[in-house]
Each structure stands twice: as C-alpha cells, then as structure tokens.
Amino acid sequence: MVRRYQKLSPAAVDEIWTRLRCGHAAKPIARQLGLPEGTVRAYLVRCGGIRPDPRRRASGRLSFEEREEISRGLAAGMSLRAIAAQLGRAASTVSREVATNGGRRRYRAHISDRQAWSRATRPKACKLATNPLLRAIVEEKLRRRWSPQQIAGWLKVSYAHDPEMQVSHESIYRTLFVQSRGALRRELTQYLRTGRVIRRPKGVRLPDGRGGRPNILHISERPPEAEDRAVPGHWEGDLVFGKNMSPVATLVERSTRFLMLVALPEGNHKAEVVADALAAAVTTLPTHLARSLTWDQGHEMAAHQQFTNATGIEVYFCDPKSPWQRGSNENTNGLLRQYLPRRIDFRTLTQADLDAIALELNERPRQTLGFKTPSQALAEVLR
Incomplete structure (x- = not known):
C-alpha cells in the first residue's frame, strides 16, 4: 500500500519553519496545525531539515508580460527582429523563445511561460x-x-x-x-556525531549541574595559566555513563585537547574507587603535564583530597549548574558518544578498548587547534 501525505499549503509551510526555529519538534507542530504527523515529518526529511530557498524568476529571463508582447507581435505579423527591438531584447532571444515553444503559428504566451517555469526547476549539480x-x-x-x-x-x-x-x-x-x-x-x-538524518535548529539547553560540596577549591582559585591555556598540564574531567549506569572517566588536557579514558573496576563509581583509578592514570604522565584537574560538583569526586594526596594534583570544582566552565571536556564527551553510545554497557569494555577509542579521537583534526590533531599538539609540547 502506498502511503499518501497531505499536500501542505504555503501558509502551513511558513508556520512549520517558524515553529521549528523556536525549538518545536515535528509531533507538536503537527498537532498544533491539525496535520498528520507523518506529513510534517516526511516534509522535513525530504528537505533535510533545511528550508528550501523560495523560487523566483531570474532577472534576465523573459517575463510573462514580455511573452504576451511576443504573442501579440506574432499575431500582428511583425518580424522577430522588430518584436525584439520593441522589447529591448536581443533578436536571438526572441527567436529562440518562439522556436522552443511551437513556432509562429503555435506560440502561446501562457503555455510558454508555464513550460519555462517548469524547466527552471532543474537543479544545478553541486x-x-x-x-x-x-x-x-x-x-x-x-x-x-x-x-x-x-x-x-x-x-x-x-x-x-x-x-x-x-x-x-x-x-x-x-x-x-x-x-x-x-x-x-x-x-x-x-x-556523524549525532547520527541525525535532518538538520535541527540549535536550541537552549538548561545546565544540569550538581549540588555544592564542602572543603573544595573553587575554580576561581585555579592558576591563571590554566585559564588562558598557555601552559599544558591542566586537565578537565568527568564521567560518561552507558547502559545500566556503567561509567567511564574522561580526562581532557586543556591546551592540546588530548583525551585519556579511564576504566572503572566493575563499573563502580564510588568516590574512593574513582580517586584511585584517576590517580593510577595521571601518575603515568610527565610532571609538567600534571598540574591541575577541574571537575564538576558530582559526588564521584568527594574523595578529591585522597586523589590530591596520591598525585600532588589539586582538584578545582566548577560552579553548580555550570558545565561550560569545563567546556573542553564537555565538547569531547559529545564527540565520544560516537564511540560510546548510551545503549552500550561500558563494563564490557577493557582498558585496551578504551585506549583504542581515545587514540582514534586523538588523531582527528580539531578546528580549535588549526586542524592539527591532539596527538600532534601533545607531541609538540613534549618536544
């Protein structure tokens, strides 16, 4: 059975794009306009989520009024050159128009204009x-x-x-x-990172922060050298979760965007376990690449003092509901979802699996690095 969708009026199309820009999804848009959801969704998929440019007649093309003048001139027995002079057009333009649309005897303005409008829909190859x-x-x-x-x-x-x-x-x-x-x-x-088949307009997302914790160093106390990214060795960290709340710890170096992934034993993200796992990972780094760590106020870093005692690295905490204060890590976690989607149980992955994923991400060029890779940026630092 062939499914037929309702044809959308120009007013409905305008309303769909207006509501889409405001952040509405296809289903509520269809409900508000009284249209089948399949009709709205099929239209958006066909357009790729990108509004088509409105069709307009090119300025150099013959208008319907000019075609009427050509038709009247032919009926009066005028020559094509005389008609062209009257219109201020080249004689070859009028001659080609008449020959394409039936010749002197069969030329009709409205038919010629309709056919020209139809032929103009041929897209230019990209x-x-x-x-x-x-x-x-x-x-x-x-x-x-x-x-x-x-x-x-x-x-x-x-x-x-x-x-x-x-x-x-x-x-x-x-x-x-x-x-x-x-x-x-x-x-x-x-x-693509999102896996989407249509473009979606950017929307405002409310931050999803955690509550404050006692006895912490605030991000405002972090050394100025970490803020301007001039000195390497300042890291941002977080946990990403998979199926059944299985976690992986992520560490991103601020100046080079170099990523380290840390497996947590049996998916345990209690504070003491996280502190020990992170300490084991960062102690493999050269001293000048281990200066500070910035984290959100999640409970998994309640044992931050244990981590600092083991590594000598101070942990600085962001403001509540302020994930942008560790933006390099947030951005990298978004890229990481291509490899670690939420449907996967991360407890099935070994540290070797995570190292392979980190290696592939570290060999992808980044715009913020002038399209160098994080691995290249880190190698320059190490030299």
Whole structure:
C-alpha cells in the first residue's frame, strides 16, 4: 500500500519553519496545525531539515508580460527582429523563445511561460556530484567519523592551491541531508556525531549541574595559566555513563585537547574507587603535564583530597549548574558518544578498548587547534 501525505499549503509551510526555529519538534507542530504527523515529518526529511530557498524568476529571463508582447507581435505579423527591438531584447532571444515553444503559428504566451517555469526547476549539480575524487575523499573521511567541519578545514590546508578540491562544511551537510543533490548517500549520516538524518535548529539547553560540596577549591582559585591555556598540564574531567549506569572517566588536557579514558573496576563509581583509578592514570604522565584537574560538583569526586594526596594534583570544582566552565571536556564527551553510545554497557569494555577509542579521537583534526590533531599538539609540547 502506498502511503499518501497531505499536500501542505504555503501558509502551513511558513508556520512549520517558524515553529521549528523556536525549538518545536515535528509531533507538536503537527498537532498544533491539525496535520498528520507523518506529513510534517516526511516534509522535513525530504528537505533535510533545511528550508528550501523560495523560487523566483531570474532577472534576465523573459517575463510573462514580455511573452504576451511576443504573442501579440506574432499575431500582428511583425518580424522577430522588430518584436525584439520593441522589447529591448536581443533578436536571438526572441527567436529562440518562439522556436522552443511551437513556432509562429503555435506560440502561446501562457503555455510558454508555464513550460519555462517548469524547466527552471532543474537543479544545478553541486560540487560533490561533479567531482568524483573530492566526493570519494569526503566519503572516506566521514566513514572515519571526521565531522564536515574537520573535513572542510583539512581540505583547505591539504589542497590550498586547488579550489576544485575544496568544499565548505555547509555544502557537505546540505548534500548529506538534502538527498535530491544526488552526491552523498544518506547512510553516511550514521557516521556523524549525532547520527541525525535532518538538520535541527540549535536550541537552549538548561545546565544540569550538581549540588555544592564542602572543603573544595573553587575554580576561581585555579592558576591563571590554566585559564588562558598557555601552559599544558591542566586537565578537565568527568564521567560518561552507558547502559545500566556503567561509567567511564574522561580526562581532557586543556591546551592540546588530548583525551585519556579511564576504566572503572566493575563499573563502580564510588568516590574512593574513582580517586584511585584517576590517580593510577595521571601518575603515568610527565610532571609538567600534571598540574591541575577541574571537575564538576558530582559526588564521584568527594574523595578529591585522597586523589590530591596520591598525585600532588589539586582538584578545582566548577560552579553548580555550570558545565561550560569545563567546556573542553564537555565538547569531547559529545564527540565520544560516537564511540560510546548510551545503549552500550561500558563494563564490557577493557582498558585496551578504551585506549583504542581515545587514540582514534586523538588523531582527528580539531578546528580549535588549526586542524592539527591532539596527538600532534601533545607531541609538540613534549618536544
């Protein structure tokens, strides 16, 4: 059975995009407009979540009024050159218009205008559709889970003198989401960090912080060198959770964005266990790469003094409900979800598994590092 969706009016289309920009999802939009949810969702998927540009007639094309003048001139027996002079157009333009639409005897203005409007819907092929080598490179990087922004930045550096081998991240996103462009297959969206098949507008998310804890060093007391990222060795940390609340500890170095993943024994995230696991991980670092650690106010770091006694590294705590104060770690945790989605029980992963994931992330270029990788940035620091 073929499912048929209700055709949307221009007013309904305007309302859908207005509500989408305000943060509404397809289901409440459909309910508020009295439309089937499948109709709204199918329309958004077809557009890739990107509003199509409104169709308009190009300024250099013949208008309907000019076609009426051509029709009247032909009926009066005027020559094509005389009609063109009357319109202020080239004789070849009028001659081509008449020949394309039936000749002198069969030319009709309204039919010619309708056919011209229909022919104008033919889309212009995008760069990825016309350049097989560039398309293959983009597909290969997407399969390696590079973001479109990382790909675009890398291409600009690697092919600095060849504009044909460069493409913007916006073009990559649009070609993925808008399938009518016919270059990148929708299956490649599974390699994006979010795995989405349509673009969603950015919305405001309320911070989800934890309550305050006694006897802590506040982030305002952190050395100024950690704030400006000029000196390496200042880390940000957090726990990410998988299925059945199975945790993994993440540590991100602020200046190089280098990532370390720490397995917790049997998924235990009690404070003493976390302190011992983190201490074992950071004691493998050179002294000049172990200066401070910034954490949120979660209960898993209640034994921060135990960690400091074992490592000599002070722990600084963010304000409640302020995850942006450890933004490098938050951003990296988002990238990490490509490898550690919430549906996986992290207790099934070994430290070797986590090291392999960290290695792959550390070899992905970052815009904030000038499209160097964290591994390259760390190597420069170590030299």
